[in-house]
Amino acid sequence: MAEPLNIALAGLGTVGTGVVRLIETNAELIARRAGRPIRIVAVSARDRSKDRGVDLSRYDWEDDPAAMTVREDVDVVVELVGGSDGPALTLVRGAITHGKGLVTANKAMIAHHGLELAAAAEQAGVALKFEAAVAGGIPVIKGLSEGAAANAIDRVYGILNGTCNYILSTMEDTGADFGDVLADAQRLGYAEADPTFDIEGVDAAHKLSILAAIAFGARLRFDAVETMGVSRVKAADIEQARALGYVIRLIGTAEIDRSGGSPSLFQRVRPHLVPFGHPLAHVDGPTNAVVAEGNFMGRLLFQGAGAGDGPTASAVVADIIDIARGEKGATFSMPAGELEAMEPALTGHRLGRSYIRFTVHDRPGVLAEITAAMRDANVSIESLIQKGDPDNDGEVILAMVTHEGPESAVSEAMRILEGSDSLAAQPLVMQIIGE
Amino acid sequence: MAEPLNIALAGLGTVGTGVVRLIETNAELIARRAGRPIRIVAVSARDRSKDRGVDLSRYDWEDDPAAMTVREDVDVVVELVGGSDGPALTLVRGAITHGKGLVTANKAMIAHHGLELAAAAEQAGVALKFEAAVAGGIPVIKGLSEGAAANAIDRVYGILNGTCNYILSTMEDTGADFGDVLADAQRLGYAEADPTFDIEGVDAAHKLSILAAIAFGARLRFDAVETMGVSRVKAADIEQARALGYVIRLIGTAEIDRSGGSPSLFQRVRPHLVPFGHPLAHVDGPTNAVVAEGNFMGRLLFQGAGAGDGPTASAVVADIIDIARGEKGATFSMPAGELEAMEPALTGHRLGRSYIRFTVHDRPGVLAEITAAMRDANVSIESLIQKGDPDNDGEVILAMVTHEGPESAVSEAMRILEGSDSLAAQPLVMQIIGE
Numbered sequence: 001m002a003e004p005l006n007i008a009l010a011g012l013g014t015v016g017t018g019v020v021r022l023i024e025t026n027a028e029l030i031a032r033r034a035g036r037p038i039r040i041v042a043v044s045a046r047d048r049s050k051d052r053g054v055d056l057s058r059y060d061w062e063d064d065p066a067a068m069t070v071r072e073d074v075d076v077v078v079e080l081v082g083g084s085d086g087p088a089l090t091l092v093r094g095a096i097t098h099g100k101g102l103v104t105a106n107k108a109m110i111a112h113h114g115l116e117l118a119a120a121a122e123q124a125g126v127a128l129k130f131e132a133a134v135a136g137g138i139p140v141i142k143g144l145s146e147g148a149a150a151n152a153i154d155r156v157y158g159i160l161n162g163t164c165n166y167i168l169s170t171m172e173d174t175g176a177d178f179g180d181v182l183a184d185a186q187r188l189g190y191a192e193a194d195p196t197f198d199i200e201g202v203d204a205a206h207k208l209s210i211l212a213a214i215a216f217g218a219r220l221r222f223d224a225v226e227t228m229g230v231s232r233v234k235a236a237d238i239e240q241a242r243a244l245g246y247v248i249r250l251i252g253t254a255e256i257d258r259s260g261g262s263p264s265l266f267q268r269v270r271p272h273l274v275p276f277g278h279p280l281a282h283v284d285g286p287t288n289a290v291v292a293e294g295n296f297m298g299r300l301l302f303q304g305a306g307a308g309d310g311p312t313a314s315a316v317v318a319d320i321i322d323i324a325r326g327e328k329g330a331t332f333s334m335p336a337g338e339l340e341a342m343e344p345a346l347t348g349h350r351l352g353r354s355y356i357r358f359t360v361h362d363r364p365g366v367l368a369e370i371t372a373a374m375r376d377a378n379v380s381i382e383s384l385i386q387k388g389d390p391d392n393d394g395e396v397i398l399a400m401v402t403h404e405g406p407e408s409a410v411s412e413a414m415r416i417l418e419g420s421d422s423l424a425a426q427p428l429v430m431q432i433i434g435e
Numbered sequence: 436m437a438e439p440l441n442i443a444l445a446g447l448g449t450v451g452t453g454v455v456r457l458i459e460t461n462a463e464l465i466a467r468r469a470g471r472p473i474r475i476v477a478v479s480a481r482d483r484s485k486d487r488g489v490d491l492s493r494y495d496w497e498d499d500p501a502a503m504t505v506r507e508d509v510d511v512v513v514e515l516v517g518g519s520d521g522p523a524l525t526l527v528r529g530a531i532t533h534g535k536g537l538v539t540a541n542k543a544m545i546a547h548h549g550l551e552l553a554a555a556a557e558q559a560g561v562a563l564k565f566e567a568a569v570a571g572g573i574p575v576i577k578g579l580s581e582g583a584a585a586n587a588i589d590r591v592y593g594i595l596n597g598t599c600n601y602i603l604s605t606m607e608d609t610g611a612d613f614g615d616v617l618a619d620a621q622r623l624g625y626a627e628a629d630p631t632f633d634i635e636g637v638d639a640a641h642k643l644s645i646l647a648a649i650a651f652g653a654r655l656r657f658d659a660v661e662t663m664g665v666s667r668v669k670a671a672d673i674e675q676a677r678a679l680g681y682v683i684r685l686i687g688t689a690e691i692d693r694s695g696g697s698p699s700l701f702q703r704v705r706p707h708l709v710p711f712g713h714p715l716a717h718v719d720g721p722t723n724a725v726v727a728e729g730n731f732m733g734r735l736l737f738q739g740a741g742a743g744d745g746p747t748a749s750a751v752v753a754d755i756i757d758i759a760r761g762e763k764g765a766t767f768s769m770p771a772g773e774l775e776a777m778e779p780a781l782t783g784h785r786l787g788r789s790y791i792r793f794t795v796h797d798r799p800g801v802l803a804e805i806t807a808a809m810r811d812a813n814v815s816i817e818s819l820i821q822k823g824d825p826d827n828d829g830e831v832i833l834a835m836v837t838h839e840g841p842e843s844a845v846s847e848a849m850r851i852l853e854g855s856d857s858l859a860a861q862p863l864v865m866q867i868i869g870e
Contacts, residue, residue, distance in 0.1 A: 022731050026587055032652060032773045033584050035765070131582075137732035139582025146581075146762075147566075147574025149468050150752035152461055217467060279738065282717055296457050297572035297749035303714065303736040314732035317585035327581075327762040330470070338467045 002036040005324040007103075008068035009059075010091055011080030012045035015105055015132070017052045018309030019078065019316050024054075030317070034324035038317070041073055069094040076101035076127075076323055078316060084108035096120045096128065101328075103319040105132035105312055111206035111222040114213070115339070118331035127328035129319035134207040135160060135288040137311025138304040139318060144214045144292055145333030151294025153215040157253040157433075160207040160269075162286030162306035163191045163198040164230045164250040168238070168271075169284040172247060177235045190286060200229035201269040204252045208267055212254035214333045215292060217340055218265055224344035225252075225267040232428050233271050237357055240385055240399040246273035246355075247281045251433065257345035264345035273355050273432040279303075280433075348408030353382070353432040356410065358398040359425040362390035366422040370398070377413035379405060395424045401432070437471040440759040442538075443503035444494075445526055446515030447480035450540055450567070452487045453744030454513065454751050459489075465752070469759035473752070477503055504529040511536035511562075511758055513751060519543035531555045531563065536763070538754040540567035540747055546641035546657040549648070550774070553766035562763035564754035569642040570595060570723040572746025573739040574753060579649045579727055580768030586729025588650040592688035592868075595642040595704075597721030597741035598626045598633040599665045599685040603673070603706075604719040607682060612670045625721060635664035636704040639687045643702055647689035649768045650727060652775055653700055659779035660687075660702040667863050668706050672792055675820055675834040681708035681790075682716045686868065692780035701780035708790050708867040714738075715868075783843030788817070788867040791845065793833040794860040797825035801857040805833070812848035814840060830859045836867070 009016055023030065023038055031037040042060040044067075062068055068077050069091065077095035079102065081088040088109055095102045102121065104110070110117070110130050121128035131141045135158075144153070159165050163185065170181045182199065185191035197203045209222040230250050241248050251272040257264045274281045279301055283289045288306025293299050305311035322329065332339060360366045367386075374381055380403040387397040402410065410429060417423060444451055458465065458473055466472040477495040479502075497503055503512050504526065512530035514537065516523040523544055530537045537556065539545070545552070545565050556563035566576045570593075579591070594600050598620065605616045617634065620626035632638045644657040665685050676683050686707040692699045709716045714736055718724045723741025728734050740746035757764065767774060795801045802821075809816055815838040822832040837845065845864060852858060 018731070022585055026585060026730070029587055029652065030585060032769045033580075033765070035770065137729075138735060139578055142582050143574055143578065143737075145468075146757060147577050147753055148749070149756045150457055150461060150465060150749045152464055217464065279714075279717060282714060294572075294749060295461070296453070296745040296752075298740040298743075298746055300573060300740075301736070301738040302578075303738070305733040305735075308733075310731040311733055314583070314585045314729060317731075318582055321584045322581060325764070327764070329760070329762070330468070334467045335470065 004037040004039040005034070005075050005320065006039050006041045006073050007076045007078055007320060008042040008071065008074045009040060009078045009080065010044045010065035010068060011082065012043060012052055013080065014309040015312045015316065016045070016080040017054050018313035019080070020054045020056070022313040022317050030321060034321045036324055038320055038324055042068055042071065044068060065091050066094055069098045069100055074100060076103060076320060078320070079104040079106060082106060084112045089113060092117060093120065096124050096126055099124055099126055101127040101323045103129050103316055105130065105316055107133040107203065107206040107210065111209050111220065114210065114220050114332070115336055118336040121331060122335060127323050128331045129322065129329065131319050132312045132315035134210055135290055136162070136304070136306040136308065137314045138288055138290065138302045138306070139315065140211070140290045140302045141214065143302055144211065145329065148292055148294050148297060148300060149333060151297050153292050153294050155255045156211050156215040156290065156292045157251055158290035159249055159280060159283050159288050160204040160252045161198055161250055162288060163195065164204070165283065166190045166286045168230060168233065168248055168250065171235055171238050175235055178231060178233060199231050201227040201250065204250060204269045208252035208254055208269055211290065212265065212267055213339065215254065216256050216265070217334055217338065218342045219339045221265055221267065221342070221344065224265065225269060228270045230271050236387060236397045237399070237428065240357070241273050241355065243385065244383065244401060245276055246432065247276070248272070248430070249274050249280055249283070251280070259349060263342055265342040266345035266347065271430050273430055275435055277435055278433065348406060348411065350407045351404055352407065353404050354402045354410050355430045355432060356400050356402070357428045358423060359395050360398050360422055361424055362394050362396045369420060369422050370417065373413045373416040376416060377409050379409045379413050393424070439472040439474040440469070440510050440755065441474050441476045441508050442511045442513055442755060443477040443506065443509045444475060444513045444515065445479045445500035445503060446517065447478060447487055448515065449744040450747045450751070451480070451515040452489050453748035454515070455489045455491070457748040457752050465756060469756045471759055473755055473759055476508055477506065479503060500526050501529055504533045504535055509535060511538060511755060513755070514539040514541060517541060519547045524548060527552060528555070531559050531561055534559055534561055536562040536758045538564050538751055540565065540751055542568040542638065542641040542645065546644050546655065549645065549655050549767070550771055553771040556766060557770055562758050563766045564757065564764065566754050567747045567750035569645055570725055571597070571739070571741040571743065572749045573723055573725065573737045573741070574750065575646070575725045575737045576649065578737055579646065580764065583727055583729050583732060583735060584768060586732050588727050588729050590690045590728045591646050591650040591725065592686055593725035594684055594715060594718050594723050595639040595687045596633055596685055597723055598630065599639070600718065601625045601721045602634070603665060603668065603683055603685065606670055606673050610670055613666060613668060634666050636662040636685065639685060639704045643687035643689055643704055646725065647700065647702055648774065650689065651691050651700070652769055652773065653777045654774045656700055656702065656777070656779065659700065660704060663705045665706050671822060671832045672834070672863065675792070676708050676790065678820065679818065679836060680711055681867065682711070683707070683865070684709050684715055684718070686715070694784060698777055699780035700777040701782065706865050708865055710870055712870055713868065783841060783846065785842045786839055787842065788839050789837045789845050790865045790867060791835050791837070792863045793858060794830050795833050795857055796859055797829050797831045804855060804857050805852065808848045808851040811851060812844050814844045814848050828859070
């Protein structure tokens with residue numbers, strides 16, 4: 001058997017210790033598959049004394065992860081420090097400069113600096129791989145960049161954040177409101193102490209921008225992802241949606257828009273209504289799922305565990321095995337210089353059906369005002385549910401679904417109603433995805 | 436850009452012409468992704484004069500595909516002739532001998548001769564790839580052999596035959612009986628004129644044996660797949676299953692059985708009852724889906740188009756792109772010599788719930804005889820449905836679901852009842868899969 005592939009591991013949180021455990025547990029199998037053993041030579045983390053439940057004494061300890069990038073006995077640096085910039089970015093740049101292969105689970109760093117890093121890795125002739133950055137244990141980066149490589153892909157979408165999906169599907173099962181479920185999720189470890197990145201859709205936007213670059217051969221544009229999280233979804237929305245035949249899911253969607261002159265890039269993360277018959281409607285709990293539509297393969301679905309130490313470690317080690325096999329791959333499925341610069345797509349002309357939830361004061365004339373605004377904006381209403389009695393504040397929920405029409409019309413209706421004292425809160429608009 | 440990768444295409448049926456169309460349509464994109472153009476230099480088929488809807492005049496025509504294997508300008512031979520032996524096998528052996536890479540969609544050939552061919556390809560230092568042999572456009576070979584490579588996988592199962600799935604889900608939707616739906620499927624092109632390989636489960640068994648070898652690192656044992664097709668499933672079974680909360684799907688399951696001394700190989704293709712809540716219950720029409728369970732990644736699901744010229748061509752060309760990128764891969768995820776020889780697993784000790792359908796003569800004592808046989812074999816009955824009125828022959832359908840127990844007990848009950856003149860036909864036993 002060939003020489004081992006030597007790796008150094010920076011960051012020993014749940015994913016880092018998961019990687020250690022995986023490499024130790026499956027060592028023999030991995031060596032058979034990779035054609036050579038994978039050997040951890042050095043590890044690094046902030047706190048050396050912390051008990052992580054794995055025996056690290058057989059590996060060299062580096063107080064400064066930068067030391068790993070200059071060790072002659074290290075082939076691949078595994079960055080699991082986290083954070084889009086700071087120490088993680090310094091480490092990755094250093095590793096590439098020193099000719100080390102680089103494996104990371106860091107979606108924020110790839111979303112912000114992926115193009116620069118890919119170009120640097122190409123120039124240095126080293127691998128830069130990040131399967132674990134998107135959808136945890138699901139090999140969707142590989143699935144798109146290699147499995148679907150023969151296809152022009154015009155659309156990729158899916159459930160990219162396990163925390164949000166856990167919250168929405170638990171709200172669905174229990175009827176509880178957002179805040180209560182979030183608190184439970186934090187207690188159970190499904191949501192972080194500061195859950196902002198997850199629940200406001202930023203984490204999903206990181207992942208979506210990476211998928212879009214790979215699927216479309218487009219330059220990464222994380223800055224252009226239109227993002228709305230799940231914190232405004234109420235139990236009442238989930239109840240109305242169910243009555244109408246839908247579940248609510250936080251969906252990231254990226255499309256190439258060819259309606260203008262040159263192709264432009266549509267990227268959106270938002271809660272959507274998903275019809276019961278759609279495969280994504282059955283994705284519950286912290287599961288992730290990604291759908292890609294290719295011009296020859298048709299619709300392809302990947303589904304699995306979107307987070308957790310085991311699944312994420314599985315993706316990290318799959319990347320390491322690729323490198324051990326001598327299969328570096330192109331970072332975004334093609335050389336960075338080949339990626340096409342695309343402007344963000346306009347969205348007003350997009351056709352679709354929308355769900356709109358109003359919280360209104362319970363008094364005469366309110367319904368007339370809202371329906372008049374819809375008429376004036378040329379929005380055609382398919383169905384409307386006013387939910388029983390007003391609450392203690394004298395407010396009622398009014399939910400409607402529109403017929404298919406341009407998004408600009410719905411925006412216009414919202415503009416007309418802006419500041420109206422009939423409304424007790426800002427309306428919530430959610431798109432409905434097709435079968 | 437680097438030199439083109441030159442390919443020669445043997446077999447110009449729907450998949451072969453699909454490959455030509457794909458390579459022509461997506462040529463520019465493929466060159467960006469592969470880092471070099473993919474160029475068809477020669478084609479071959481039995482009938483040169485046939486109109487295939489694509490212009491083949493720009494490619495050399497070879498009457499004898501063997502000529503492709505000795506052309507100096509050919510890097511990769513694509514075998515789409517079909518058949519486990521005969522001309523396809525001769526062509527593939529010849530290509531490998533002459534140092535050509537080989538891409539094929541031929542599941543029968545790989546199931547029967549995969550080990551021999553993998554060893555030959557390794558020795559010659561050429562790629563042997565067959566993504567299109569399993570589950571059409573779904574990159575499941577790559578997903579298991581690379582994406583899930585860090586995991587010990589103990590179980591892989593799924594819907595592997597689009598024809599059977601189309602028939603079962605259409606029976607479900609229409610209430611029609613097997614024969615009528617099959618005739619429709621043949622008219623619509625979803626089933627072949629001779630559908631035996633599909634409906635008797637042989638095609639699914641070919642695919643399952645390939646998946647098992649890759650997932651488990653086991654030597655291929657197509658001969659040991661226990662196979663039963665869908666031709667005995669009646670509309671009444673589907674109706675009963677639905678009433679009990681299940682759909683019926685032809686499922687191929689492979690597992691490593693560690694209950695004995697050394698690990699043994701369980702491989703079975705059979706119609707199963709699938710609970711509504713399971714992801715496979717929502718796989719309708721000619722779609723395929725594969726689930727793999729790994730010790731770190733958890734449960735992973737791949738779903739997509741299982742057949743058709745576009746999806747199959749997508750998988751064939753993905754393999755060609757891998758070769759163009761210099762990524763040959765190990766044929767069964769590890770060198771052929773590393774694959775472990777496993778004996779077929781015994782099945783009697785397997786625990787599970789079963790559905791049993793009896794067709795009985797409508798007369799006193801029949802139910803007593805059947806339930807006594809169950810008692811004597813120690814099979815515990817969970818529920819029992821006797822369907823209304825006898826048909827014209829005085830026969831009635833009696834369906835039951837057992838509590839969990841060993842398969843040997845159900846077999847013993849069937850043995851006791853064998854030859855009983857209460858039974859108008861051989862009972863049908865189907866396993867029920869868990870959530």
